[in-house]
Amino acid sequence: MTFLAIDIGNTRLKWAMYDAPRPGANLLGHGAEFLDHIESLAEGAWSELPEPGSMLGCVVAGDQLRRRAEEQIHERFDCAARWVVSSSAEAGIINGYDHPTRLGADRWVAMIGARHRMLSDGPARPMVVVLIGTAVTVEAIDSNGRFLGGLILPGHGIMLKALESGTAGLHVPTGEVTAFPTNTSDALTSGGTYAIAGAVERMVEHVRKHCGAEPVRYMAGGAGWKMAPSMVSPFELVESLIMDGLLVIAQERMLTN
Numbered sequence: 001m002t003f004l005a006i007d008i009g010n011t012r013l014k015w016a017m018y019d020a021p022r023p024g025a026n027l028l029g030h031g032a033e034f035l036d037h038i039e040s041l042a043e044g045a046w047s048e049l050p051e052p053g054s055m056l057g058c059v060v061a062g063d064q065l066r067r068r069a070e071e072q073i074h075e076r077f078d079c080a081a082r083w084v085v086s087s088s089a090e091a092g093i094i095n096g097y098d099h100p101t102r103l104g105a106d107r108w109v110a111m112i113g114a115r116h117r118m119l120s121d122g123p124a125r126p127m128v129v130v131l132i133g134t135a136v137t138v139e140a141i142d143s144n145g146r147f148l149g150g151l152i153l154p155g156h157g158i159m160l161k162a163l164e165s166g167t168a169g170l171h172v173p174t175g176e177v178t179a180f181p182t183n184t185s186d187a188l189t190s191g192g193t194y195a196i197a198g199a200v201e202r203m204v205e206h207v208r209k210h211c212g213a214e215p216v217r218y219m220a221g222g223a224g225w226k227m228a229p230s231m232v233s234p235f236e237l238v239e240s241l242i243m244d245g246l247l248v249i250a251q252e253r254m255l256t257n
């Protein structure tokens with residue numbers, strides 16, 4: 001039974017079609033559209049796909065975007081649109097947020113994917129899960145699967161936009177990440193990268209100290225590949241973390257139509 005997974009962030013809608021709603025299922029197709037281009041999905045990227053037996057998604061881009069995605073789903077497919085809402089516990093993760101449903105669904109799903117991945121690789125350990133999207137999130141999870149809390153910080157693009165709009169002299173092209181930047185472009189690019197790397201490393205230290213063990217470290221998100229090389233503690237890039245989490249939840253809920 002085919003399964004369609006969708007992740008709608010503040011920059012792009014990512015989708016992946018699998019041959020079954022379970023972790024490790026075969027990928028039949030995948031893609032990403034900037035939010036302005038969602039209306040082209042049904043007649044474009046999805047036109048050649050098989051009918052999904054079920055779908056599950058996560059949305060943090062707001063109700064209007066969710067509705068625009070649902071229009072495409074219903075135009076092209078017969079299956080019901082289902083979206084994950086963060087809850088107090090699901091698929092091995094216990095939600096430590098003050099108001100569990102206010103936690104971004106992408107963060108929740110990524111932690112579920114990460115926990116499942118870690119447990120298929122070996123014994124339970126604490127984790128630090130980093131998503132580098134429009135915003136950056138840095139989650140701490142203990143070895144029992146309890147989400148202890150997480151950081152939200154601006155992504156690279158937002159940091160640069162803030163600096164450009166708040167100053168007269170910072171309109172420059174993207175630079176290189178270097179330890180000692182000697183031009184404005186490199187200074188901005190390195191500043192943003194090390195701001196994120198520094199915050200991530202603080203969280204790694206907090207988890208080490210709190211849990212008394214070295215955390216497993218996963219990174220995902222559209223700009224993860226750009227950030228990973230600049231981390232202090234090495235992170236494993238797992239581009240599919242959110243899709244993996246959606247597969248885990250779909251299997252646990254035995255999603256059918």
Ligand SMILES: Nc1ncnc2c1ncn2[C@@H]1O[C@H](COP(=O)(O)OP(=O)(O)O)[C@@H](O)[C@H]1O
Pocket residue numbers: 008009010011012013132133134135155156157221222223224
């Ligand atoms: N193909 C790409 N090449 C370079 N940067 C990219 C690419 N795709 C996404 N990004 C960067 O990643 C960020 C968006 O990633 P994404 O995971 O789609 O975010 P979101 O989940 O918030 O929609 C943006 O800051 C963008 O600049």
Ligand SMILES: CC(C)(COP(=O)(O)O)[C@@H](O)C(=O)NCCC(=O)O
Pocket residue numbers: 009010011060102103104105106107131132133134135136137152
């Ligand atoms: C933190 C986020 C903006 C990240 O969004 P993204 O970068 O994936 O587009 C999103 O997860 C969100 O809106 N969260 C709700 C607030 C919270 O998690 O506390």
Ligand SMILES: [K+]
Pocket residue numbers: 007008009010106131133221
């Ligand atoms: K995201």
